[in-house]
Amino acid sequence: MDELFKKRRSVRRFQDRPVADEVLADLFETARYSPSWGNLQCWELVVVKDGEDKRKLAGMLSPKNPAGKCTESAPVLLAVCGSPQKSGYYKGVQVTRYQHWFLYDLGIISQTLCLKAWELGLGSVIIGSFDHKAAEELLGVPEGVELVALIALGYPDQDPPAPKRREVSEFVHFGRFPAR
Ligand SMILES: Cc1cc2nc3c(=O)[nH]c(=O)nc-3n(C[C@H](O)[C@H](O)[C@H](O)COP(=O)(O)O)c2cc1C
Structure with a gap:
Protein backbone atom coordinates (compact mmCIF):
# COMPACT_ATOMS: atom_id res chain seq x y z
CA MET A 1 0.00 0.00 0.00
CA ASP A 2 2.71 2.44 1.01
CA GLU A 3 4.59 1.84 -2.23
CA LEU A 4 1.38 2.25 -4.23
CA PHE A 5 0.58 5.57 -2.57
CA LYS A 6 4.09 6.89 -3.04
CA LYS A 7 4.86 5.52 -6.50
CA ARG A 8 1.61 6.37 -8.27
CA ARG A 9 2.29 9.34 -10.54
CA SER A 10 0.26 11.42 -12.92
CA VAL A 11 1.12 10.02 -16.34
CA ARG A 12 0.72 12.22 -19.40
CA ARG A 13 2.27 10.00 -22.07
CA PHE A 14 0.80 6.63 -22.97
CA GLN A 15 1.83 3.66 -25.10
CA ASP A 16 -0.17 2.98 -28.23
CA ARG A 17 -1.73 -0.09 -26.60
CA PRO A 18 -5.41 -0.61 -25.88
CA VAL A 19 -6.79 -1.33 -22.42
CA ALA A 20 -8.78 -4.57 -22.45
CA ASP A 21 -12.41 -4.47 -21.33
CA GLU A 22 -11.64 -7.06 -18.62
CA VAL A 23 -9.00 -4.73 -17.16
CA LEU A 24 -11.52 -1.87 -17.10
CA ALA A 25 -14.10 -4.17 -15.50
CA ASP A 26 -11.58 -5.02 -12.76
CA LEU A 27 -10.90 -1.32 -12.23
CA PHE A 28 -14.58 -0.45 -11.88
CA GLU A 29 -15.29 -3.43 -9.63
CA THR A 30 -12.75 -2.06 -7.15
CA ALA A 31 -13.84 1.56 -7.54
CA ARG A 32 -17.40 0.78 -6.50
CA TYR A 33 -16.18 0.08 -2.96
CA SER A 34 -15.10 3.71 -2.51
CA PRO A 35 -16.64 5.42 0.52
CA SER A 36 -19.21 8.15 -0.02
CA TRP A 37 -21.53 10.45 1.87
CA GLY A 38 -24.30 8.31 3.40
CA ASN A 39 -23.15 5.57 1.01
CA LEU A 40 -25.17 7.39 -1.65
CA GLN A 41 -22.54 6.66 -4.31
CA CYS A 42 -23.56 9.68 -6.33
CA TRP A 43 -20.98 8.98 -9.05
CA GLU A 44 -21.48 8.12 -12.72
CA LEU A 45 -18.61 7.29 -15.08
CA VAL A 46 -18.63 7.71 -18.85
CA VAL A 47 -15.98 5.63 -20.60
CA VAL A 48 -14.74 7.42 -23.73
CA LYS A 49 -12.71 5.43 -26.28
CA ASP A 50 -13.83 7.00 -29.55
CA GLY A 51 -10.96 8.86 -31.20
CA GLU A 52 -13.09 11.75 -32.45
CA ASP A 53 -14.66 12.28 -29.01
CA LYS A 54 -11.21 12.26 -27.37
CA ARG A 55 -9.98 14.79 -29.93
CA LYS A 56 -12.95 17.04 -29.18
CA LEU A 57 -12.43 16.72 -25.41
CA ALA A 58 -8.72 17.52 -25.81
CA GLY A 59 -9.79 20.71 -27.61
CA MET A 60 -11.75 21.70 -24.49
CA LEU A 61 -8.58 21.95 -22.39
CA SER A 62 -6.71 25.23 -22.43
CA PRO A 63 -3.65 25.08 -24.71
CA LYS A 64 -1.47 25.45 -21.61
CA ASN A 65 -2.90 22.39 -19.84
CA PRO A 66 -0.07 19.81 -19.66
CA ALA A 67 -2.63 17.02 -20.14
CA GLY A 68 -3.76 18.35 -23.54
CA LYS A 69 -1.89 15.88 -25.75
CA CYS A 70 -2.60 12.82 -23.62
CA THR A 71 -6.32 13.59 -23.52
CA GLU A 72 -6.32 12.81 -27.21
CA SER A 73 -3.78 9.99 -27.21
CA ALA A 74 -4.88 8.06 -24.10
CA PRO A 75 -6.67 4.83 -25.06
CA VAL A 76 -9.38 5.56 -22.48
CA LEU A 77 -10.84 8.69 -20.93
CA LEU A 78 -13.14 8.44 -17.95
CA ALA A 79 -15.56 11.30 -17.44
CA VAL A 80 -16.19 11.42 -13.69
CA CYS A 81 -19.69 12.75 -13.12
CA GLY A 82 -21.99 13.06 -10.11
CA SER A 83 -25.22 14.43 -8.79
CA PRO A 84 -24.63 17.62 -6.78
CA GLN A 85 -27.80 17.39 -4.72
CA LYS A 86 -27.38 14.02 -3.03
CA SER A 87 -24.30 14.08 -0.81
CA GLY A 88 -24.78 16.47 2.10
CA TYR A 89 -28.55 16.59 1.63
CA TYR A 90 -31.34 14.90 3.54
CA LYS A 91 -34.77 14.82 1.89
CA GLY A 92 -33.61 17.56 -0.46
CA VAL A 93 -32.40 19.87 2.32
CA GLN A 94 -28.75 20.79 2.75
CA VAL A 95 -27.70 19.48 6.16
CA THR A 96 -24.13 20.68 6.55
CA ARG A 97 -22.17 23.84 6.00
CA TYR A 98 -20.92 22.48 2.68
CA GLN A 99 -23.18 21.90 -0.29
CA HIS A 100 -20.48 20.33 -2.42
CA TRP A 101 -19.87 16.97 -0.74
CA PHE A 102 -20.37 15.34 -4.14
CA LEU A 103 -17.00 16.77 -5.11
CA TYR A 104 -15.51 15.00 -2.10
CA ASP A 105 -17.11 11.71 -3.14
CA LEU A 106 -15.91 12.12 -6.72
CA GLY A 107 -12.42 12.93 -5.42
CA ILE A 108 -12.38 9.72 -3.42
CA ILE A 109 -13.51 7.53 -6.30
CA SER A 110 -11.00 9.27 -8.55
CA GLN A 111 -8.22 8.36 -6.12
CA THR A 112 -9.45 4.75 -5.97
CA LEU A 113 -9.49 4.60 -9.76
CA CYS A 114 -5.98 6.03 -10.07
CA LEU A 115 -4.49 3.76 -7.40
CA LYS A 116 -6.18 0.62 -8.72
CA ALA A 117 -5.13 1.62 -12.24
CA TRP A 118 -1.54 1.78 -11.02
CA GLU A 119 -1.85 -1.70 -9.53
CA LEU A 120 -3.12 -2.93 -12.91
CA LYS A 133 -20.20 22.72 -20.17
CA ALA A 134 -18.94 21.75 -23.62
CA ALA A 135 -17.77 18.34 -22.36
CA GLU A 136 -21.16 17.70 -20.73
CA GLU A 137 -22.93 18.52 -23.99
CA LEU A 138 -20.67 16.22 -26.01
CA LEU A 139 -21.18 13.28 -23.64
CA GLY A 140 -24.91 13.83 -23.13
CA VAL A 141 -24.65 14.39 -19.37
CA PRO A 142 -28.26 14.89 -18.23
CA GLU A 143 -29.79 17.65 -16.13
CA GLY A 144 -29.00 17.18 -12.43
CA VAL A 145 -25.64 15.52 -13.13
CA GLU A 146 -22.34 17.34 -13.52
CA LEU A 147 -19.12 16.28 -15.19
CA VAL A 148 -16.37 17.22 -12.76
CA ALA A 149 -13.16 15.61 -13.97
CA LEU A 150 -11.68 13.56 -16.75
CA ILE A 151 -9.21 10.77 -16.05
CA ALA A 152 -6.90 9.77 -18.89
CA LEU A 153 -5.88 6.11 -18.66
CA GLY A 154 -3.41 3.91 -20.48
CA TYR A 155 -0.18 1.97 -20.28
CA PRO A 156 2.50 4.48 -19.29
CA ASP A 157 5.17 5.60 -21.71
CA GLN A 158 6.98 7.63 -19.07
CA ASP A 159 8.08 7.29 -15.46
CA PRO A 160 7.98 10.83 -14.13
CA PRO A 161 9.60 11.79 -10.83
CA ALA A 162 7.36 12.83 -7.93
CA PRO A 163 6.68 16.56 -7.83
CA LYS A 164 7.85 18.16 -4.59
CA ARG A 165 5.66 17.53 -1.55
CA ARG A 166 5.15 19.62 1.59
CA GLU A 167 6.97 18.28 4.63
CA VAL A 168 4.77 16.53 7.21
CA SER A 169 5.71 19.16 9.79
CA GLU A 170 4.27 21.86 7.52
CA PHE A 171 0.73 20.47 7.49
CA VAL A 172 0.32 18.20 10.52
CA HIS A 173 -0.48 20.07 13.73
CA PHE A 174 -0.73 18.32 17.07
CA GLY A 175 -3.32 19.50 19.57
CA ARG A 176 -3.97 22.99 18.14
CA PHE A 177 -3.63 24.77 14.87
CA PRO A 178 -0.49 26.89 15.22
CA ALA A 179 -0.88 30.67 15.46
CA ARG A 180 -0.28 32.46 12.18
C1 LIG B 1 -8.45 17.67 -8.78
C2 LIG B 1 -7.25 17.54 -9.69
C3 LIG B 1 -7.23 18.21 -10.91
C4 LIG B 1 -6.11 18.09 -11.75
N1 LIG B 1 -6.15 18.70 -12.99
C5 LIG B 1 -5.10 18.54 -13.82
C6 LIG B 1 -5.14 19.11 -15.13
O1 LIG B 1 -6.12 19.76 -15.53
N2 LIG B 1 -4.08 18.90 -15.94
C7 LIG B 1 -2.98 18.17 -15.55
O2 LIG B 1 -2.05 18.01 -16.34
N3 LIG B 1 -2.92 17.61 -14.30
C8 LIG B 1 -3.94 17.78 -13.44
N4 LIG B 1 -3.92 17.19 -12.20
C9 LIG B 1 -2.74 16.38 -11.79
C10 LIG B 1 -1.84 17.14 -10.78
O3 LIG B 1 -1.12 18.12 -11.48
C11 LIG B 1 -0.90 16.13 -10.09
O4 LIG B 1 -1.67 15.21 -9.34
C12 LIG B 1 0.08 16.83 -9.14
O5 LIG B 1 0.97 17.63 -9.87
C13 LIG B 1 0.91 15.82 -8.32
O6 LIG B 1 1.60 14.93 -9.18
P1 LIG B 1 1.41 13.35 -9.05
O7 LIG B 1 -0.02 13.04 -9.37
O8 LIG B 1 2.35 12.75 -10.07
O9 LIG B 1 1.76 12.95 -7.66
C14 LIG B 1 -5.00 17.31 -11.35
C15 LIG B 1 -5.04 16.64 -10.11
C16 LIG B 1 -6.14 16.74 -9.29
C17 LIG B 1 -6.17 15.97 -7.98
Whole structure:
Protein backbone atom coordinates (compact mmCIF):
# COMPACT_ATOMS: atom_id res chain seq x y z
CA MET A 1 0.00 0.00 0.00
CA ASP A 2 2.71 2.44 1.01
CA GLU A 3 4.59 1.84 -2.23
CA LEU A 4 1.38 2.25 -4.23
CA PHE A 5 0.58 5.57 -2.57
CA LYS A 6 4.09 6.89 -3.04
CA LYS A 7 4.86 5.52 -6.50
CA ARG A 8 1.61 6.37 -8.27
CA ARG A 9 2.29 9.34 -10.54
CA SER A 10 0.26 11.42 -12.92
CA VAL A 11 1.12 10.02 -16.34
CA ARG A 12 0.72 12.22 -19.40
CA ARG A 13 2.27 10.00 -22.07
CA PHE A 14 0.80 6.63 -22.97
CA GLN A 15 1.83 3.66 -25.10
CA ASP A 16 -0.17 2.98 -28.23
CA ARG A 17 -1.73 -0.09 -26.60
CA PRO A 18 -5.41 -0.61 -25.88
CA VAL A 19 -6.79 -1.33 -22.42
CA ALA A 20 -8.78 -4.57 -22.45
CA ASP A 21 -12.41 -4.47 -21.33
CA GLU A 22 -11.64 -7.06 -18.62
CA VAL A 23 -9.00 -4.73 -17.16
CA LEU A 24 -11.52 -1.87 -17.10
CA ALA A 25 -14.10 -4.17 -15.50
CA ASP A 26 -11.58 -5.02 -12.76
CA LEU A 27 -10.90 -1.32 -12.23
CA PHE A 28 -14.58 -0.45 -11.88
CA GLU A 29 -15.29 -3.43 -9.63
CA THR A 30 -12.75 -2.06 -7.15
CA ALA A 31 -13.84 1.56 -7.54
CA ARG A 32 -17.40 0.78 -6.50
CA TYR A 33 -16.18 0.08 -2.96
CA SER A 34 -15.10 3.71 -2.51
CA PRO A 35 -16.64 5.42 0.52
CA SER A 36 -19.21 8.15 -0.02
CA TRP A 37 -21.53 10.45 1.87
CA GLY A 38 -24.30 8.31 3.40
CA ASN A 39 -23.15 5.57 1.01
CA LEU A 40 -25.17 7.39 -1.65
CA GLN A 41 -22.54 6.66 -4.31
CA CYS A 42 -23.56 9.68 -6.33
CA TRP A 43 -20.98 8.98 -9.05
CA GLU A 44 -21.48 8.12 -12.72
CA LEU A 45 -18.61 7.29 -15.08
CA VAL A 46 -18.63 7.71 -18.85
CA VAL A 47 -15.98 5.63 -20.60
CA VAL A 48 -14.74 7.42 -23.73
CA LYS A 49 -12.71 5.43 -26.28
CA ASP A 50 -13.83 7.00 -29.55
CA GLY A 51 -10.96 8.86 -31.20
CA GLU A 52 -13.09 11.75 -32.45
CA ASP A 53 -14.66 12.28 -29.01
CA LYS A 54 -11.21 12.26 -27.37
CA ARG A 55 -9.98 14.79 -29.93
CA LYS A 56 -12.95 17.04 -29.18
CA LEU A 57 -12.43 16.72 -25.41
CA ALA A 58 -8.72 17.52 -25.81
CA GLY A 59 -9.79 20.71 -27.61
CA MET A 60 -11.75 21.70 -24.49
CA LEU A 61 -8.58 21.95 -22.39
CA SER A 62 -6.71 25.23 -22.43
CA PRO A 63 -3.65 25.08 -24.71
CA LYS A 64 -1.47 25.45 -21.61
CA ASN A 65 -2.90 22.39 -19.84
CA PRO A 66 -0.07 19.81 -19.66
CA ALA A 67 -2.63 17.02 -20.14
CA GLY A 68 -3.76 18.35 -23.54
CA LYS A 69 -1.89 15.88 -25.75
CA CYS A 70 -2.60 12.82 -23.62
CA THR A 71 -6.32 13.59 -23.52
CA GLU A 72 -6.32 12.81 -27.21
CA SER A 73 -3.78 9.99 -27.21
CA ALA A 74 -4.88 8.06 -24.10
CA PRO A 75 -6.67 4.83 -25.06
CA VAL A 76 -9.38 5.56 -22.48
CA LEU A 77 -10.84 8.69 -20.93
CA LEU A 78 -13.14 8.44 -17.95
CA ALA A 79 -15.56 11.30 -17.44
CA VAL A 80 -16.19 11.42 -13.69
CA CYS A 81 -19.69 12.75 -13.12
CA GLY A 82 -21.99 13.06 -10.11
CA SER A 83 -25.22 14.43 -8.79
CA PRO A 84 -24.63 17.62 -6.78
CA GLN A 85 -27.80 17.39 -4.72
CA LYS A 86 -27.38 14.02 -3.03
CA SER A 87 -24.30 14.08 -0.81
CA GLY A 88 -24.78 16.47 2.10
CA TYR A 89 -28.55 16.59 1.63
CA TYR A 90 -31.34 14.90 3.54
CA LYS A 91 -34.77 14.82 1.89
CA GLY A 92 -33.61 17.56 -0.46
CA VAL A 93 -32.40 19.87 2.32
CA GLN A 94 -28.75 20.79 2.75
CA VAL A 95 -27.70 19.48 6.16
CA THR A 96 -24.13 20.68 6.55
CA ARG A 97 -22.17 23.84 6.00
CA TYR A 98 -20.92 22.48 2.68
CA GLN A 99 -23.18 21.90 -0.29
CA HIS A 100 -20.48 20.33 -2.42
CA TRP A 101 -19.87 16.97 -0.74
CA PHE A 102 -20.37 15.34 -4.14
CA LEU A 103 -17.00 16.77 -5.11
CA TYR A 104 -15.51 15.00 -2.10
CA ASP A 105 -17.11 11.71 -3.14
CA LEU A 106 -15.91 12.12 -6.72
CA GLY A 107 -12.42 12.93 -5.42
CA ILE A 108 -12.38 9.72 -3.42
CA ILE A 109 -13.51 7.53 -6.30
CA SER A 110 -11.00 9.27 -8.55
CA GLN A 111 -8.22 8.36 -6.12
CA THR A 112 -9.45 4.75 -5.97
CA LEU A 113 -9.49 4.60 -9.76
CA CYS A 114 -5.98 6.03 -10.07
CA LEU A 115 -4.49 3.76 -7.40
CA LYS A 116 -6.18 0.62 -8.72
CA ALA A 117 -5.13 1.62 -12.24
CA TRP A 118 -1.54 1.78 -11.02
CA GLU A 119 -1.85 -1.70 -9.53
CA LEU A 120 -3.12 -2.93 -12.91
CA GLY A 121 -0.07 -1.45 -14.64
CA LEU A 122 -1.96 1.55 -15.98
CA GLY A 123 -0.99 5.18 -15.70
CA SER A 124 -3.55 7.90 -15.16
CA VAL A 125 -3.93 11.61 -14.80
CA ILE A 126 -6.88 13.48 -13.31
CA ILE A 127 -7.87 16.48 -15.43
CA GLY A 128 -9.94 19.17 -13.75
CA SER A 129 -9.33 22.18 -15.94
CA PHE A 130 -11.38 22.20 -19.15
CA ASP A 131 -14.64 23.56 -20.57
CA HIS A 132 -17.03 21.54 -18.42
CA LYS A 133 -20.20 22.72 -20.17
CA ALA A 134 -18.94 21.75 -23.62
CA ALA A 135 -17.77 18.34 -22.36
CA GLU A 136 -21.16 17.70 -20.73
CA GLU A 137 -22.93 18.52 -23.99
CA LEU A 138 -20.67 16.22 -26.01
CA LEU A 139 -21.18 13.28 -23.64
CA GLY A 140 -24.91 13.83 -23.13
CA VAL A 141 -24.65 14.39 -19.37
CA PRO A 142 -28.26 14.89 -18.23
CA GLU A 143 -29.79 17.65 -16.13
CA GLY A 144 -29.00 17.18 -12.43
CA VAL A 145 -25.64 15.52 -13.13
CA GLU A 146 -22.34 17.34 -13.52
CA LEU A 147 -19.12 16.28 -15.19
CA VAL A 148 -16.37 17.22 -12.76
CA ALA A 149 -13.16 15.61 -13.97
CA LEU A 150 -11.68 13.56 -16.75
CA ILE A 151 -9.21 10.77 -16.05
CA ALA A 152 -6.90 9.77 -18.89
CA LEU A 153 -5.88 6.11 -18.66
CA GLY A 154 -3.41 3.91 -20.48
CA TYR A 155 -0.18 1.97 -20.28
CA PRO A 156 2.50 4.48 -19.29
CA ASP A 157 5.17 5.60 -21.71
CA GLN A 158 6.98 7.63 -19.07
CA ASP A 159 8.08 7.29 -15.46
CA PRO A 160 7.98 10.83 -14.13
CA PRO A 161 9.60 11.79 -10.83
CA ALA A 162 7.36 12.83 -7.93
CA PRO A 163 6.68 16.56 -7.83
CA LYS A 164 7.85 18.16 -4.59
CA ARG A 165 5.66 17.53 -1.55
CA ARG A 166 5.15 19.62 1.59
CA GLU A 167 6.97 18.28 4.63
CA VAL A 168 4.77 16.53 7.21
CA SER A 169 5.71 19.16 9.79
CA GLU A 170 4.27 21.86 7.52
CA PHE A 171 0.73 20.47 7.49
CA VAL A 172 0.32 18.20 10.52
CA HIS A 173 -0.48 20.07 13.73
CA PHE A 174 -0.73 18.32 17.07
CA GLY A 175 -3.32 19.50 19.57
CA ARG A 176 -3.97 22.99 18.14
CA PHE A 177 -3.63 24.77 14.87
CA PRO A 178 -0.49 26.89 15.22
CA ALA A 179 -0.88 30.67 15.46
CA ARG A 180 -0.28 32.46 12.18
C1 LIG B 1 -8.45 17.67 -8.78
C2 LIG B 1 -7.25 17.54 -9.69
C3 LIG B 1 -7.23 18.21 -10.91
C4 LIG B 1 -6.11 18.09 -11.75
N1 LIG B 1 -6.15 18.70 -12.99
C5 LIG B 1 -5.10 18.54 -13.82
C6 LIG B 1 -5.14 19.11 -15.13
O1 LIG B 1 -6.12 19.76 -15.53
N2 LIG B 1 -4.08 18.90 -15.94
C7 LIG B 1 -2.98 18.17 -15.55
O2 LIG B 1 -2.05 18.01 -16.34
N3 LIG B 1 -2.92 17.61 -14.30
C8 LIG B 1 -3.94 17.78 -13.44
N4 LIG B 1 -3.92 17.19 -12.20
C9 LIG B 1 -2.74 16.38 -11.79
C10 LIG B 1 -1.84 17.14 -10.78
O3 LIG B 1 -1.12 18.12 -11.48
C11 LIG B 1 -0.90 16.13 -10.09
O4 LIG B 1 -1.67 15.21 -9.34
C12 LIG B 1 0.08 16.83 -9.14
O5 LIG B 1 0.97 17.63 -9.87
C13 LIG B 1 0.91 15.82 -8.32
O6 LIG B 1 1.60 14.93 -9.18
P1 LIG B 1 1.41 13.35 -9.05
O7 LIG B 1 -0.02 13.04 -9.37
O8 LIG B 1 2.35 12.75 -10.07
O9 LIG B 1 1.76 12.95 -7.66
C14 LIG B 1 -5.00 17.31 -11.35
C15 LIG B 1 -5.04 16.64 -10.11
C16 LIG B 1 -6.14 16.74 -9.29
C17 LIG B 1 -6.17 15.97 -7.98
